[in-house]
Amino acid sequence: MTAPSDFNSIPELDATLVFRVAYDGSSYSGFAEQPGQTTVAGELRRAIETLLRRPIDLTCAGRTDAGVHAVAQFISVPVTDAELALTRRRWLRAMDALLPKDIAINEVYKARKGFSARFDARSRTYTYRIADRDARPVLSRGVVASLPIGCWGDVCGLSRAAGRAGL
Numbered sequence: 001m002t003a004p005s006d007f008n009s010i011p012e013l014d015a016t017l018v019f020r021v022a023y024d025g026s027s028y029s030g031f032a033e034q035p036g037q038t039t040v041a042g043e044l045r046r047a048i049e050t051l052l053r054r055p056i057d058l059t060c061a062g063r064t065d066a067g068v069h070a071v072a073q074f075i076s077v078p079v080t081d082a083e084l085a086l087t088r089r090r091w092l093r094a095m096d097a098l099l100p101k102d103i104a105i106n107e108v109y110k111a112r113k114g115f116s117a118r119f120d121a122r123s124r125t126y127t128y129r130i131a132d133r134d135a136r137p138v139l140s141r142g143v144v145a146s147l148p149i150g151c152w153g154d155v156c157g158l159s160r161a162a163g164r165a166g167l
Contacts, residue, residue: 013080013113016110025070030063044075046098062118
C-alpha cells in the first residue's frame with residue numbers, strides 16, 4: 001500500500017522506521033486509503049508527512065475493514081538518516097499531537113533499508129471476541145460481538161474451518 005503525496009522533492013531514503021499502531025476503527029472506512037473516505041492509513045500519512053514535511057511511502061502489515069480495531073498494527077516508512085535520528089520520545093509526542101485521539105503510535109522501531117511491514121512480517125494474529133450469552137456486554141460493547149445463545153449454528157464446524165484457515 002504505497003501512495004505518496006504530491007510534494008516537490010523526495011530525499012535519499014537510507015533506512016526504515018516501523019511503527020506499532022493502535023486504533024479504534026469505529027469512525028474509519030477501514031485501514032487502506034480510499035478516495036473521499038476517512039481511513040486509518042490516511043490519518044497516519046497526514047500526521048507523518050506533516051512532521052517530516054515530505055511525501056512518504058506507507059506500508060502496512062495487514063489491512064482492516066471498516067469499524068475494525070487494532071491493538072498492534074505495524075506500518076513501515078522509509079526514512080532519511082536525519083529522520084532516523086529523531087528520538088522515540090519525539091516521534092511519540094509528535095504523533096500524539098498530530099493524530100486523532102482514536103489512533104496512537106505506541107512504539108517506534110528502527111529497521112534496515114527496504115524493510116516492509118507487509119512482506120517481512122513473521123506472523124499475524126487476529127482476535128475475535130464474541131459473547132455467547134443472552135445479555136449483551138455493556139462495557140466491552142465496542143470490541144465484543146454479541147450473539148445470544150442458540151444463534152451460533154454449527155460452532156464445531158466454525159472451529160474446524162478456523163483451524164484449516166490457520167486462525
